[in-house]
Amino acid sequence: MSSNALKPPGERPADASQPDFSRPKDGAIVEFRKVRKAFGDLVVLDDLDFTVAPGEKVAIIGPSGSGKTTILRVLMTLVEPDGGEVYVDGQPLWHMVVSGQKKPASEAHLRKVRQSIGMVFQHFNLFPHMSVLRNITEAPIHVLGKPRKEAEARAKELLGMVGLGDKLSAYPSQLSGGQKQRVAIARALAMQPKVMLFDEVTSALDPELVGEVLGILRQLARETDMAMLIVTHEMGFARDVADRVVFFNAGQVAEEAPPEELFTNPQNPRTQTFLKAVLEH
Amino acid sequence: MFDRITFDWDWEYAFQILPQLLEATIVTVQATFVGFALSLVIGLLFALGRRAPLKLISWPVTAVIEFIRSTPLLVQLYFLFFILPRWGLSLSPFLAGVIGLGLHYGTYLSEVYRAGIDSVPKGQWEAARALNFSTIKTWRNIVLPQAIPPMIPAFGNYFIVMFKETPLLSAITVVELLQTAKIIGARSFRYVEPVTLVGLIFLLLSYPAAIAVRRLENRFVKQRA
Numbered sequence: 001m002s003s004n005a006l007k008p009p010g011e012r013p014a015d016a017s018q019p020d021f022s023r024p025k026d027g028a029i030v031e032f033r034k035v036r037k038a039f040g041d042l043v044v045l046d047d048l049d050f051t052v053a054p055g056e057k058v059a060i061i062g063p064s065g066s067g068k069t070t071i072l073r074v075l076m077t078l079v080e081p082d083g084g085e086v087y088v089d090g091q092p093l094w095h096m097v098v099s100g101q102k103k104p105a106s107e108a109h110l111r112k113v114r115q116s117i118g119m120v121f122q123h124f125n126l127f128p129h130m131s132v133l134r135n136i137t138e139a140p141i142h143v144l145g146k147p148r149k150e151a152e153a154r155a156k157e158l159l160g161m162v163g164l165g166d167k168l169s170a171y172p173s174q175l176s177g178g179q180k181q182r183v184a185i186a187r188a189l190a191m192q193p194k195v196m197l198f199d200e201v202t203s204a205l206d207p208e209l210v211g212e213v214l215g216i217l218r219q220l221a222r223e224t225d226m227a228m229l230i231v232t233h234e235m236g237f238a239r240d241v242a243d244r245v246v247f248f249n250a251g252q253v254a255e256e257a258p259p260e261e262l263f264t265n266p267q268n269p270r271t272q273t274f275l276k277a278v279l280e281h
Numbered sequence: 282m283f284d285r286i287t288f289d290w291d292w293e294y295a296f297q298i299l300p301q302l303l304e305a306t307i308v309t310v311q312a313t314f315v316g317f318a319l320s321l322v323i324g325l326l327f328a329l330g331r332r333a334p335l336k337l338i339s340w341p342v343t344a345v346i347e348f349i350r351s352t353p354l355l356v357q358l359y360f361l362f363f364i365l366p367r368w369g370l371s372l373s374p375f376l377a378g379v380i381g382l383g384l385h386y387g388t389y390l391s392e393v394y395r396a397g398i399d400s401v402p403k404g405q406w407e408a409a410r411a412l413n414f415s416t417i418k419t420w421r422n423i424v425l426p427q428a429i430p431p432m433i434p435a436f437g438n439y440f441i442v443m444f445k446e447t448p449l450l451s452a453i454t455v456v457e458l459l460q461t462a463k464i465i466g467a468r469s470f471r472y473v474e475p476v477t478l479v480g481l482i483f484l485l486l487s488y489p490a491a492i493a494v495r496r497l498e499n500r501f502v503k504q505r506a
Contacts, residue, residue, distance in 0.1 A: 076411050107416070114413050125408035129426050139412035142422060191412060 028087065029054040029116075029195055029227045030075065035084035037070055037251075044070045045081065046251030054194070057221045057228045059238035059259070062248035063274060068231045071248070072197040075229070076119045077110050089116045089194055118193030122200045124180040126172040126187070132159065133168040136187045144191070151190070158186040162216050178209030182216055189220075198230045210234070217241060235278055239263055247271045295474040298465050302478050305461035310486075312379055312457060313444045319383025320443070321436070324390025328398065331391065350388040355449055357381050362453035378450035386443050393435045397428035434501060437494030441487050448479075458482060 030052040037045040044067035052058055060068045073079040074086060077093070086093040091113050096103045105113075127135050136155035140146045146154075159165050162182040172180055181201055188196060198217065202210045214237050221228060221241040232238055238245055239259040246256040247268065255268040266272045330342035349357065362377040372380065401424050409419040451460035462475035 076407075078407055078410060111413055111415070114410075117411075119411040121404060121408065121411075123404055125402075125404035127405065127408070127423060127427075138422060139414065142418050143413045143415075188411070 027054070028052065029056075029089055030229070031085075031087040032071070032074075033085045033087070035074065035086060036082045037067075037074065037079065038082060043251050045074070045084075047084065048252060050246070050253055052195070052227050052229065055225045055227055057241055057243045058230065059242035059245045060229065060231045060248055061233070061235070061238060061245060061274075062254075066248050067251045068248050069199055072119065072199050072229060072231060075117055075195070076197060077114055088113050115191075116194040117197065118188040118191050118195070119197040119199065120181070120184050120188050120201050122203050124172075124177075124184045124204075126180055126184055128172050131169050131171055132164065132175070132183050135172070135183060136190050139187070140190050155186070155190060158189055159183070161219075162186050163212075176209060177205045178212045181205065181213045185213075185216055185220070193226060195227045195229065198228065198232070200231055200233065202232070202234060233278070235263070235275075247274065249274075289473075290477075291471070291474060294469075294471060295478060298475055299478065301465065302458065302461055302475065302482065305456060305458045306482055306486075308375075308455065309444075309447050309457040312375065312382065312447050312450060312455065313440070316379040316382030316386065316447075317440050317443055319379060320386035320390050320439075323383050323387030324394055327387055327391035328394035331395070332398075346388045346391060349384055354381060354385045354446065355452060357385060358449060358453050374450070374453050374455040377453055378447075378455045382443060382447070382450075386439055389439055390436065393432050393439070394428070396435075397432040398424065400431060401427045431501065434494060434498035437490075437497060441490050441494065444487055444490070445483060 028051045030050075032045075032048045032050040035045050035048045035050075036043070044065075048067075048071070050071070060071065062068050070079060074081050075088065075093070081094060085095060092105070093110070093113050094105050096105050096109050127138070130138060133152065133155055136158060137148065137151040140151040140154065141148055156165065156168065159168065162185055164179060164182055164186070167175065167179065167183075172183070175183065185201075201217070202213050205213065214234065217228075217230070217237070218241055228241075230238065230242065242259050244256055245259045245262045247254050247262065247266070247270070249270050255262065255266060255271045257267075262271070263275065266275055327342060327346050331339055331346065333339045333342070358378065358381040361372060361381050362374060365372065365377075405423055405427065406419065409423045414423065447457055448459035450457050451463065454460070456464070458479045462472075462479045465475040466472040
Protein backbone atom coordinates (compact mmCIF):
# COMPACT_ATOMS: atom_id res chain seq x y z
CA MET A 1 0.00 0.00 0.00
CA SER A 2 1.47 3.34 -0.97
CA SER A 3 1.45 6.05 1.65
CA ASN A 4 -0.80 8.18 -0.53
CA ALA A 5 -3.56 5.63 -0.22
CA LEU A 6 -3.90 6.58 3.45
CA LYS A 7 -4.68 10.19 2.72
CA PRO A 8 -8.25 11.37 2.63
CA PRO A 9 -9.27 12.02 -0.98
CA GLY A 10 -9.21 15.57 -2.22
CA GLU A 11 -6.71 16.77 0.34
CA ARG A 12 -3.98 19.17 -0.65
CA PRO A 13 -0.51 17.68 -0.53
CA ALA A 14 0.98 18.40 2.89
CA ASP A 15 3.47 21.21 3.08
CA ALA A 16 6.85 19.66 3.84
CA SER A 17 7.58 22.32 6.45
CA GLN A 18 4.48 21.36 8.47
CA PRO A 19 4.25 18.20 10.53
CA ASP A 20 2.03 15.80 8.63
CA PHE A 21 -0.52 14.68 11.19
CA SER A 22 -2.72 13.06 8.59
CA ARG A 23 -0.48 10.12 7.96
CA PRO A 24 1.17 7.44 10.10
CA LYS A 25 4.42 5.69 9.37
CA ASP A 26 4.14 3.15 6.62
CA GLY A 27 3.47 -0.36 7.77
CA ALA A 28 2.77 0.36 11.44
CA ILE A 29 -0.41 -1.01 12.99
CA VAL A 30 0.00 1.28 16.03
CA GLU A 31 1.95 4.49 16.23
CA PHE A 32 2.27 6.94 19.11
CA ARG A 33 3.79 10.24 18.08
CA LYS A 34 4.81 12.66 20.85
CA VAL A 35 1.85 11.59 22.97
CA ARG A 36 1.44 13.42 26.24
CA LYS A 37 -0.80 12.65 29.17
CA ALA A 38 -0.73 14.02 32.69
CA PHE A 39 -3.04 13.37 35.62
CA GLY A 40 -2.71 16.61 37.55
CA ASP A 41 1.00 17.11 38.11
CA LEU A 42 1.83 13.51 37.38
CA VAL A 43 3.12 13.09 33.82
CA VAL A 44 2.37 9.51 32.75
CA LEU A 45 3.12 9.79 29.02
CA ASP A 46 5.97 12.18 28.27
CA ASP A 47 6.12 12.87 24.53
CA LEU A 48 5.92 9.15 23.92
CA ASP A 49 7.04 7.78 20.55
CA PHE A 50 6.21 4.15 20.11
CA THR A 51 5.43 1.92 17.14
CA VAL A 52 4.05 -1.59 16.74
CA ALA A 53 4.26 -3.61 13.52
CA PRO A 54 1.29 -5.69 12.32
CA GLY A 55 1.26 -9.04 14.06
CA GLU A 56 4.04 -8.05 16.42
CA LYS A 57 3.91 -9.30 20.01
CA VAL A 58 5.17 -6.59 22.33
CA ALA A 59 5.58 -7.01 26.08
CA ILE A 60 5.58 -3.78 28.07
CA ILE A 61 7.32 -3.95 31.42
CA GLY A 62 8.26 -1.32 33.95
CA PRO A 63 7.73 -0.08 37.50
CA SER A 64 4.14 0.49 38.60
CA GLY A 65 2.95 4.02 37.99
CA SER A 66 5.24 4.33 34.98
CA GLY A 67 2.32 4.73 32.57
CA LYS A 68 2.31 1.26 31.02
CA THR A 69 -1.40 0.81 31.48
CA THR A 70 -2.09 4.33 30.22
CA ILE A 71 -0.61 3.37 26.84
CA LEU A 72 -3.25 0.67 26.53
CA ARG A 73 -6.03 2.88 27.86
CA VAL A 74 -5.23 5.65 25.36
CA LEU A 75 -5.37 3.07 22.57
CA MET A 76 -8.68 1.65 23.81
CA THR A 77 -10.05 5.24 23.91
CA LEU A 78 -10.64 5.02 27.65
CA VAL A 79 -8.20 7.87 28.33
CA GLU A 80 -7.89 10.90 26.10
CA PRO A 81 -4.31 12.10 25.57
CA ASP A 82 -3.45 15.76 26.20
CA GLY A 83 -1.40 16.06 23.03
CA GLY A 84 0.39 14.29 20.22
CA GLU A 85 -1.05 11.84 17.72
CA VAL A 86 -2.03 8.20 17.83
CA TYR A 87 -2.55 6.11 14.70
CA VAL A 88 -4.17 2.72 14.47
CA ASP A 89 -4.16 0.68 11.29
CA GLY A 90 -3.40 3.68 9.11
CA GLN A 91 -5.95 6.02 10.64
CA PRO A 92 -5.61 8.74 13.26
CA LEU A 93 -7.35 7.63 16.46
CA TRP A 94 -7.92 10.72 18.57
CA HIS A 95 -8.12 13.26 15.77
CA MET A 96 -9.60 13.64 12.34
CA VAL A 97 -8.25 15.55 9.42
CA VAL A 98 -10.92 17.80 7.98
CA SER A 99 -9.77 19.77 4.91
CA GLY A 100 -6.19 19.76 6.13
CA GLN A 101 -7.07 20.80 9.70
CA LYS A 102 -6.60 18.66 12.80
CA LYS A 103 -9.92 18.24 14.61
CA PRO A 104 -10.82 16.22 17.73
CA ALA A 105 -12.25 12.85 16.76
CA SER A 106 -16.03 12.55 16.71
CA GLU A 107 -17.75 9.64 18.45
CA ALA A 108 -18.46 8.10 15.03
CA HIS A 109 -14.80 8.36 14.07
CA LEU A 110 -13.69 6.82 17.38
CA ARG A 111 -16.10 3.94 16.90
CA LYS A 112 -14.82 3.27 13.42
CA VAL A 113 -11.15 3.17 14.38
CA ARG A 114 -11.80 1.40 17.70
CA GLN A 115 -13.13 -1.52 15.70
CA SER A 116 -9.53 -2.68 15.10
CA ILE A 117 -8.72 -2.83 18.82
CA GLY A 118 -9.66 -5.28 21.53
CA MET A 119 -8.79 -5.39 25.20
CA VAL A 120 -8.60 -7.86 28.06
CA PHE A 121 -8.75 -6.25 31.50
CA GLN A 122 -7.05 -6.99 34.77
CA HIS A 123 -10.42 -7.46 36.48
CA PHE A 124 -12.09 -9.34 33.58
CA ASN A 125 -15.14 -7.01 33.45
CA LEU A 126 -17.44 -9.79 32.27
CA PHE A 127 -21.13 -8.88 32.10
CA PRO A 128 -22.55 -10.50 35.26
CA HIS A 129 -26.14 -10.53 33.98
CA MET A 130 -25.32 -12.62 30.91
CA SER A 131 -24.37 -16.25 30.48
CA VAL A 132 -20.87 -17.07 29.29
CA LEU A 133 -22.18 -17.64 25.77
CA ARG A 134 -24.04 -14.34 25.67
CA ASN A 135 -21.04 -12.48 27.07
CA ILE A 136 -19.24 -13.53 23.91
CA THR A 137 -22.03 -13.20 21.34
CA GLU A 138 -23.50 -9.89 22.54
CA ALA A 139 -21.05 -7.60 20.77
CA PRO A 140 -20.72 -9.61 17.52
CA ILE A 141 -24.53 -9.56 17.25
CA HIS A 142 -25.24 -5.99 18.40
CA VAL A 143 -22.09 -4.23 17.20
CA LEU A 144 -20.99 -6.17 14.13
CA GLY A 145 -24.51 -7.18 13.16
CA LYS A 146 -23.70 -10.87 12.80
CA PRO A 147 -26.55 -13.40 12.68
CA ARG A 148 -27.10 -15.05 16.07
CA LYS A 149 -26.40 -18.57 14.77
CA GLU A 150 -23.08 -17.57 13.28
CA ALA A 151 -22.07 -15.63 16.41
CA GLU A 152 -22.97 -18.59 18.64
CA ALA A 153 -21.07 -21.08 16.51
CA ARG A 154 -18.00 -18.86 16.63
CA ALA A 155 -18.38 -18.33 20.40
CA LYS A 156 -18.52 -22.08 20.98
CA GLU A 157 -15.39 -22.52 18.90
CA LEU A 158 -13.58 -19.86 20.93
CA LEU A 159 -14.77 -21.31 24.23
CA GLY A 160 -13.48 -24.70 23.12
CA MET A 161 -10.16 -23.09 22.36
CA VAL A 162 -9.87 -21.63 25.86
CA GLY A 163 -10.98 -24.94 27.37
CA LEU A 164 -14.42 -23.86 28.54
CA GLY A 165 -16.64 -25.62 26.02
CA ASP A 166 -18.73 -27.00 28.91
CA LYS A 167 -19.51 -23.60 30.49
CA LEU A 168 -21.75 -22.05 27.81
CA SER A 169 -24.72 -21.51 30.07
CA ALA A 170 -22.81 -20.76 33.28
CA TYR A 171 -22.86 -17.25 34.71
CA PRO A 172 -19.65 -15.35 35.51
CA SER A 173 -20.34 -15.59 39.27
CA GLN A 174 -20.08 -19.40 38.97
CA LEU A 175 -16.58 -19.30 37.48
CA SER A 176 -13.12 -19.13 39.02
CA GLY A 177 -10.92 -16.11 38.29
CA GLY A 178 -8.90 -18.04 35.74
CA GLN A 179 -12.06 -19.20 33.97
CA LYS A 180 -13.45 -15.67 33.97
CA GLN A 181 -10.29 -14.34 32.37
CA ARG A 182 -10.40 -17.06 29.72
CA VAL A 183 -14.00 -16.09 28.88
CA ALA A 184 -12.88 -12.46 28.68
CA ILE A 185 -10.16 -13.45 26.22
CA ALA A 186 -12.69 -15.35 24.09
CA ARG A 187 -15.03 -12.35 24.24
CA ALA A 188 -12.35 -9.99 22.96
CA LEU A 189 -11.27 -12.44 20.24
CA ALA A 190 -14.83 -12.72 18.95
CA MET A 191 -14.56 -9.14 17.69
CA GLN A 192 -11.56 -10.09 15.52
CA PRO A 193 -9.37 -7.11 16.39
CA LYS A 194 -6.11 -6.41 14.61
CA VAL A 195 -4.52 -5.26 17.85
CA MET A 196 -5.23 -6.90 21.18
CA LEU A 197 -4.36 -5.20 24.45
CA PHE A 198 -3.70 -7.24 27.59
CA ASP A 199 -3.64 -5.16 30.77
CA GLU A 200 -1.98 -7.15 33.57
CA VAL A 201 -4.39 -9.97 32.88
CA THR A 202 -3.00 -12.29 35.54
CA SER A 203 -2.48 -9.74 38.33
CA ALA A 204 -5.90 -10.30 39.91
CA LEU A 205 -5.64 -14.10 39.84
CA ASP A 206 -4.71 -16.51 42.61
CA PRO A 207 -1.20 -17.83 41.93
CA GLU A 208 -2.39 -21.34 41.05
CA LEU A 209 -4.69 -19.94 38.34
CA VAL A 210 -2.09 -17.79 36.58
CA GLY A 211 -0.71 -20.71 34.56
CA GLU A 212 -3.95 -21.57 32.74
CA VAL A 213 -4.35 -17.98 31.49
CA LEU A 214 -0.71 -17.62 30.45
CA GLY A 215 -1.02 -20.94 28.60
CA ILE A 216 -3.86 -19.53 26.50
CA LEU A 217 -1.88 -16.36 25.77
CA ARG A 218 1.19 -18.36 24.72
CA GLN A 219 -0.96 -20.35 22.33
CA LEU A 220 -2.56 -17.18 21.03
CA ALA A 221 0.82 -15.54 20.44
CA ARG A 222 1.94 -18.56 18.43
CA GLU A 223 -1.19 -19.02 16.36
CA THR A 224 -2.67 -15.60 15.54
CA ASP A 225 -1.49 -12.86 13.29
CA MET A 226 -2.98 -10.06 15.36
CA ALA A 227 -0.62 -7.68 17.10
CA MET A 228 -0.52 -8.12 20.88
CA LEU A 229 0.43 -5.46 23.41
CA ILE A 230 0.97 -7.14 26.74
CA VAL A 231 1.48 -5.19 29.95
CA THR A 232 2.75 -7.73 32.44
CA HIS A 233 4.77 -8.40 35.56
CA GLU A 234 5.45 -12.01 34.51
CA MET A 235 8.99 -11.74 33.17
CA GLY A 236 9.31 -15.40 32.17
CA PHE A 237 6.14 -15.11 30.16
CA ALA A 238 7.25 -11.86 28.51
CA ARG A 239 10.47 -13.56 27.54
CA ASP A 240 8.63 -16.51 25.99
CA VAL A 241 5.97 -14.79 23.93
CA ALA A 242 7.30 -11.36 22.96
CA ASP A 243 9.08 -10.43 19.75
CA ARG A 244 10.15 -7.28 21.53
CA VAL A 245 10.23 -6.18 25.15
CA VAL A 246 9.73 -2.53 25.98
CA PHE A 247 10.97 -1.21 29.30
CA PHE A 248 8.83 1.75 30.15
CA ASN A 249 9.88 4.30 32.72
CA ALA A 250 8.72 7.79 33.67
CA GLY A 251 6.39 8.15 30.71
CA GLN A 252 8.91 7.13 28.08
CA VAL A 253 10.39 4.07 26.44
CA ALA A 254 13.66 3.74 28.34
CA GLU A 255 14.86 0.69 26.45
CA GLU A 256 13.52 -1.79 23.93
CA ALA A 257 15.03 -4.94 22.51
CA PRO A 258 14.27 -8.56 21.66
CA PRO A 259 13.65 -10.46 24.92
CA GLU A 260 16.93 -12.38 24.98
CA GLU A 261 18.86 -9.17 24.63
CA LEU A 262 16.89 -7.10 27.07
CA PHE A 263 16.78 -9.71 29.80
CA THR A 264 20.39 -10.92 29.52
CA ASN A 265 22.14 -7.72 28.62
CA PRO A 266 20.13 -4.62 29.54
CA GLN A 267 21.86 -1.38 28.57
CA ASN A 268 19.94 1.24 30.53
CA PRO A 269 20.87 1.42 34.23
CA ARG A 270 17.18 1.82 35.11
CA THR A 271 16.35 -1.38 33.27
CA GLN A 272 19.17 -3.12 35.12
CA THR A 273 17.88 -1.95 38.50
CA PHE A 274 14.30 -2.90 37.67
CA LEU A 275 15.16 -6.35 36.36
CA LYS A 276 17.41 -7.00 39.32
CA ALA A 277 14.57 -6.12 41.67
CA VAL A 278 11.91 -8.26 39.98
CA LEU A 279 14.03 -11.26 39.10
CA GLU A 280 15.65 -11.58 42.52
CA HIS A 281 12.35 -11.41 44.31
CA MET B 282 -74.00 21.01 61.84
CA PHE B 283 -71.96 18.95 64.28
CA ASP B 284 -74.99 17.87 66.31
CA ARG B 285 -76.25 16.14 63.19
CA ILE B 286 -73.10 14.05 62.87
CA THR B 287 -73.42 10.70 64.55
CA PHE B 288 -70.56 8.55 65.76
CA ASP B 289 -72.60 5.36 65.93
CA TRP B 290 -71.55 2.77 63.40
CA ASP B 291 -74.40 1.77 61.09
CA TRP B 292 -73.72 -1.55 59.34
CA GLU B 293 -76.63 -1.30 56.96
CA TYR B 294 -75.50 2.12 55.82
CA ALA B 295 -71.92 0.91 55.49
CA PHE B 296 -72.94 -1.91 53.16
CA GLN B 297 -75.16 0.44 51.22
CA ILE B 298 -72.29 2.80 50.35
CA LEU B 299 -69.67 0.09 49.85
CA PRO B 300 -70.31 -0.47 46.09
CA GLN B 301 -69.87 3.24 45.39
CA LEU B 302 -66.58 3.26 47.32
CA LEU B 303 -65.34 0.14 45.53
CA GLU B 304 -66.02 1.85 42.23
CA ALA B 305 -63.99 4.83 43.38
CA THR B 306 -61.22 2.42 44.38
CA ILE B 307 -60.82 1.66 40.69
CA VAL B 308 -60.11 5.36 40.02
CA THR B 309 -57.59 5.46 42.88
CA VAL B 310 -55.81 2.36 41.60
CA GLN B 311 -55.83 3.70 38.04
CA ALA B 312 -54.37 7.01 39.16
CA THR B 313 -51.65 5.14 41.06
CA PHE B 314 -50.68 2.93 38.14
CA VAL B 315 -50.76 5.68 35.52
CA GLY B 316 -48.99 8.13 37.85
CA PHE B 317 -46.33 5.59 38.70
CA ALA B 318 -45.76 4.57 35.10
CA LEU B 319 -45.29 8.26 34.27
CA SER B 320 -42.89 8.77 37.15
CA LEU B 321 -40.82 5.75 36.05
CA VAL B 322 -40.33 7.34 32.62
CA ILE B 323 -39.89 10.89 33.92
CA GLY B 324 -37.50 9.66 36.62
CA LEU B 325 -35.29 7.94 34.05
CA LEU B 326 -35.28 11.04 31.83
CA PHE B 327 -34.41 13.24 34.83
CA ALA B 328 -31.62 10.86 35.88
CA LEU B 329 -30.14 10.74 32.37
CA GLY B 330 -30.56 14.50 31.87
CA ARG B 331 -28.83 15.21 35.14
CA ARG B 332 -25.74 13.23 34.13
CA ALA B 333 -25.63 14.57 30.57
CA PRO B 334 -22.12 15.71 29.66
CA LEU B 335 -23.51 19.01 28.36
CA LYS B 336 -24.01 21.52 31.19
CA LEU B 337 -26.61 23.17 28.97
CA ILE B 338 -28.75 20.08 29.68
CA SER B 339 -27.62 18.92 33.11
CA TRP B 340 -27.97 22.26 34.91
CA PRO B 341 -31.56 23.09 33.91
CA VAL B 342 -32.60 19.48 34.60
CA THR B 343 -31.02 19.65 38.05
CA ALA B 344 -32.76 22.96 38.74
CA VAL B 345 -36.15 21.55 37.70
CA ILE B 346 -35.65 18.45 39.87
CA GLU B 347 -34.69 20.51 42.93
CA PHE B 348 -37.60 22.89 42.37
CA ILE B 349 -40.21 20.14 42.09
CA ARG B 350 -38.78 18.20 45.01
CA SER B 351 -38.73 21.24 47.27
CA THR B 352 -42.34 22.28 46.74
CA PRO B 353 -45.47 20.46 48.00
CA LEU B 354 -47.31 18.09 45.70
CA LEU B 355 -50.59 19.75 46.65
CA VAL B 356 -49.36 23.12 45.40
CA GLN B 357 -48.18 21.52 42.17
CA LEU B 358 -51.58 19.90 41.68
CA TYR B 359 -53.32 23.25 42.21
CA PHE B 360 -50.94 24.83 39.73
CA LEU B 361 -51.56 22.18 37.07
CA PHE B 362 -55.32 22.21 37.47
CA PHE B 363 -56.28 25.77 38.35
CA ILE B 364 -53.48 27.95 36.97
CA LEU B 365 -52.37 26.28 33.73
CA PRO B 366 -55.82 26.85 32.13
CA ARG B 367 -55.11 30.58 32.35
CA TRP B 368 -52.34 30.00 29.86
CA GLY B 369 -54.65 28.01 27.65
CA LEU B 370 -53.74 24.54 28.85
CA SER B 371 -56.80 22.86 30.35
CA LEU B 372 -56.34 19.40 31.76
CA SER B 373 -59.01 17.04 33.03
CA PRO B 374 -58.79 16.48 36.81
CA PHE B 375 -57.52 12.94 36.30
CA LEU B 376 -54.88 13.98 33.77
CA ALA B 377 -53.69 16.89 35.90
CA GLY B 378 -53.57 14.51 38.87
CA VAL B 379 -51.46 11.80 37.24
CA ILE B 380 -49.12 14.37 35.67
CA GLY B 381 -48.64 15.93 39.09
CA LEU B 382 -47.94 12.55 40.66
CA GLY B 383 -45.67 11.57 37.78
CA LEU B 384 -43.58 14.73 37.94
CA HIS B 385 -43.33 14.81 41.71
CA TYR B 386 -42.44 11.16 42.16
CA GLY B 387 -40.30 11.29 39.02
CA THR B 388 -37.89 13.50 40.95
CA TYR B 389 -37.72 10.93 43.77
CA LEU B 390 -37.32 8.03 41.36
CA SER B 391 -34.56 9.88 39.48
CA GLU B 392 -32.51 9.56 42.70
CA VAL B 393 -33.25 5.82 42.79
CA TYR B 394 -32.13 5.54 39.18
CA ARG B 395 -29.02 7.57 39.94
CA ALA B 396 -28.02 5.29 42.82
CA GLY B 397 -28.69 2.21 40.70
CA ILE B 398 -26.70 3.53 37.74
CA ASP B 399 -23.81 4.54 40.00
CA SER B 400 -23.76 1.02 41.43
CA VAL B 401 -22.71 -0.38 38.04
CA PRO B 402 -18.89 -0.67 38.20
CA LYS B 403 -16.74 1.49 35.94
CA GLY B 404 -15.25 -1.66 34.44
CA GLN B 405 -18.61 -2.47 32.84
CA TRP B 406 -18.59 0.83 30.94
CA GLU B 407 -15.01 0.19 29.89
CA ALA B 408 -15.77 -3.33 28.69
CA ALA B 409 -18.71 -1.98 26.70
CA ARG B 410 -16.45 0.59 25.10
CA ALA B 411 -13.72 -1.97 24.38
CA LEU B 412 -16.34 -4.07 22.57
CA ASN B 413 -17.39 -0.94 20.66
CA PHE B 414 -21.02 -0.81 21.79
CA SER B 415 -22.84 2.37 20.79
CA THR B 416 -23.92 4.70 23.59
CA ILE B 417 -27.54 3.59 23.31
CA LYS B 418 -26.69 -0.11 23.34
CA THR B 419 -24.29 0.39 26.24
CA TRP B 420 -27.20 1.74 28.26
CA ARG B 421 -29.79 -0.73 26.99
CA ASN B 422 -27.79 -3.97 26.94
CA ILE B 423 -25.12 -3.47 29.59
CA VAL B 424 -25.85 -0.75 32.15
CA LEU B 425 -29.61 -0.65 32.74
CA PRO B 426 -30.08 -4.44 33.01
CA GLN B 427 -27.60 -4.36 35.88
CA ALA B 428 -28.75 -1.08 37.40
CA ILE B 429 -32.50 -1.79 37.52
CA PRO B 430 -32.82 -5.00 39.62
CA PRO B 431 -31.36 -3.41 42.76
CA MET B 432 -33.77 -0.47 42.28
CA ILE B 433 -36.90 -2.62 42.38
CA PRO B 434 -37.45 -2.64 46.17
CA ALA B 435 -37.11 1.17 46.28
CA PHE B 436 -39.54 1.47 43.38
CA GLY B 437 -41.98 -0.76 45.26
CA ASN B 438 -41.79 1.45 48.35
CA TYR B 439 -42.41 4.62 46.35
CA PHE B 440 -45.31 2.88 44.61
CA ILE B 441 -47.01 2.25 47.95
CA VAL B 442 -46.27 5.77 49.19
CA MET B 443 -47.76 7.21 46.00
CA PHE B 444 -50.85 5.02 46.36
CA LYS B 445 -51.45 6.42 49.83
CA GLU B 446 -50.96 9.99 48.59
CA THR B 447 -53.63 9.77 45.89
CA PRO B 448 -56.29 11.30 48.23
CA LEU B 449 -54.52 14.59 47.50
CA LEU B 450 -56.12 14.38 44.07
CA SER B 451 -59.48 15.01 45.75
CA ALA B 452 -58.31 18.62 46.07
CA ILE B 453 -58.52 19.00 42.30
CA THR B 454 -61.92 17.25 42.10
CA VAL B 455 -60.72 13.80 41.00
CA VAL B 456 -63.49 11.49 42.17
CA GLU B 457 -61.22 8.95 43.82
CA LEU B 458 -61.79 7.24 47.16
CA LEU B 459 -61.58 10.17 49.55
CA GLN B 460 -63.51 12.51 47.28
CA THR B 461 -66.26 9.87 47.03
CA ALA B 462 -66.33 9.53 50.81
CA LYS B 463 -66.62 13.30 51.12
CA ILE B 464 -69.49 13.36 48.63
CA ILE B 465 -71.29 10.56 50.48
CA GLY B 466 -70.70 12.30 53.80
CA ALA B 467 -71.97 15.63 52.53
CA ARG B 468 -75.13 13.96 51.23
CA SER B 469 -76.03 12.03 54.40
CA PHE B 470 -74.09 13.93 57.07
CA ARG B 471 -72.58 10.59 58.05
CA TYR B 472 -68.78 10.62 57.76
CA VAL B 473 -67.80 7.81 60.10
CA GLU B 474 -68.68 4.92 57.79
CA PRO B 475 -67.34 6.28 54.47
CA VAL B 476 -64.10 7.63 55.91
CA THR B 477 -63.49 4.46 57.95
CA LEU B 478 -64.16 2.31 54.92
CA VAL B 479 -61.74 4.39 52.86
CA GLY B 480 -59.05 3.81 55.48
CA LEU B 481 -59.80 0.07 55.51
CA ILE B 482 -59.65 -0.19 51.72
CA PHE B 483 -56.25 1.54 51.71
CA LEU B 484 -55.03 -0.80 54.44
CA LEU B 485 -56.30 -3.92 52.66
CA LEU B 486 -54.48 -2.93 49.46
CA SER B 487 -51.26 -1.42 50.76
CA TYR B 488 -50.44 -3.94 53.47
CA PRO B 489 -50.19 -6.96 51.13
CA ALA B 490 -48.29 -4.76 48.68
CA ALA B 491 -45.81 -3.87 51.42
CA ILE B 492 -45.33 -7.55 52.24
CA ALA B 493 -44.74 -8.32 48.56
CA VAL B 494 -42.11 -5.56 48.37
CA ARG B 495 -40.36 -6.91 51.45
CA ARG B 496 -40.27 -10.39 49.91
CA LEU B 497 -38.78 -8.93 46.75
CA GLU B 498 -36.18 -7.14 48.82
CA ASN B 499 -35.23 -10.33 50.68
CA ARG B 500 -34.97 -12.27 47.47
CA PHE B 501 -32.66 -9.63 46.05
CA VAL B 502 -30.46 -9.57 49.15
CA LYS B 503 -30.17 -13.35 48.96
CA GLN B 504 -29.25 -13.21 45.28
CA ARG B 505 -26.49 -10.75 45.98
CA ALA B 506 -25.01 -12.83 48.79
